[in-house]
Amino acid sequence: MEKFVELTQVSKHFDTKKGRFQALEGVNLSIAKGEFVTLIGHSGCGKSTVLNLIAGLLEASAGGLICNGREIDGPGPERGVVFQNHSLLPWMTCFGNVYLAVEKVFAGKESKAQLKARTEAALAMVGLSHATHKHPNEISGGMKQRVGIARALAMEPKVLLLDEPFGALDALTRAHLQDELLRIVGETQSTVVMVTHDVDEAVLLSDRIVMMTNGPAATVGDIVRVELPRPRDRLALANDPQYHAYRTAVLEFLYQRQQRPAA
Numbered sequence: 582m583e584k585f586v587e588l589t590q591v592s593k594h595f596d597t598k599k600g601r602f603q604a605l606e607g608v609n610l611s612i613a614k615g616e617f618v619t620l621i622g623h624s625g626c627g628k629s630t631v632l633n634l635i636a637g638l639l640e641a642s643a644g645g646l647i648c649n650g651r652e653i654d655g656p657g658p659e660r661g662v663v664f665q666n667h668s669l670l671p672w673m674t675c676f677g678n679v680y681l682a683v684e685k686v687f688a689g690k691e692s693k694a695q696l697k698a699r700t701e702a703a704l705a706m707v708g709l710s711h712a713t714h715k716h717p718n719e720i721s722g723g724m725k726q727r728v729g730i731a732r733a734l735a736m737e738p739k740v741l742l743l744d745e746p747f748g749a750l751d752a753l754t755r756a757h758l759q760d761e762l763l764r765i766v767g768e769t770q771s772t773v774v775m776v777t778h779d780v781d782e783a784v785l786l787s788d789r790i791v792m793m794t795n796g797p798a799a800t801v802g803d804i805v806r807v808e809l810p811r812p813r814d815r816l817a818l819a820n821d822p823q824y825h826a827y828r829t830a831v832l833e834f835l836y837q838r839q840q841r842p843a844a
């Protein structure tokens with residue numbers, strides 16, 4: 582399959598007051614076009630750092646990152662990001678927050694009415710049509726997260742980078758948005774890199790689950806390829822022995838091979 586995102590021997594350190602902290606070391610990962618990859622690992626192992634490097638928001642200390650045949654050196658419209666802690670502009674409404682991103686990508690190519698329609702469609706997709714004119718301080722944490730998702734989807738990026746996008750949501754909303762994401766990604770054939778803590782979510786959504794070792798100097802520990810046919814149905818999978826085998830493989834990695842580091 583065609584490689585679309587490629588990380589080669591990527592390392593990242595941070596200079597802190599206590600000296601140099603080596604977060605990642607020697608990360609190699611190659612992601613095919615249209616592939617859905619999740620990153621899983623214990624808190625603090627470096628998942629967000631990997632995602633932010635692909636987003637171009639952080640610069641690698643060593644190694645190379647390529648997206649769509651070009652070296653990554655900064656953010657770009659072909660890579661849409663949903664952050665772990667929703668980052669909406671507080672002085673703008675939900676509509677305004679999404680519209681701003683839509684404008685950045687499609688202004689010049691489309692009319693104002695089309696941009697508005699895109700914005701409304703994205704908000705409808707995440708079930709927020711009723712809240713379009715509310716400001717971030719007037720909506721719940723889960724709703725803010727959904728605005729962030731709508732904003733990224735509305736840009737129709739080639740690569741969708743999601744940092745625990747459903748972490749703050751209740752179980753029902755979470756299941757609904759997972760299904761929506763599966764549907765949207767199925768339709769758009771987007772490449773997705775998603776960070777999650779949730780083993781079931783990882784198995785349900787992924788083509789491959791990248792399991793990271795604990796830091797410092799975290800790296801890719803092992804990869805599980807999930808070969809469950811698509812479209813996937815969460816209810817049918819509940820009784821699928823293959824589904825449970827994948828789940829067990831990830832749990833074993835997290836709780837036997839890479840135990841949670843002492844705080």
Ligand SMILES: Nc1ncnc2c1ncn2[C@@H]1O[C@H](COP(=O)(O)OP(=O)(O)OP(=O)(O)O)[C@@H](O)[C@H]1O
Pocket residue numbers: 595596597602604622623624625626627628629630631665796
């Ligand atoms: N700007 C920074 N300066 C110093 N250290 C940092 C910085 N950003 C991240 N780190 C450290 O790098 C390591 C990896 O952080 P990262 O946020 O990538 O972890 P994570 O796997 O996303 O964790 P979580 O699951 O809790 O979100 C952590 O030890 C963190 O403290």
Ligand SMILES: [Mg+2]
Pocket residue numbers: 628629630665744
């Ligand atoms: Mg994180």
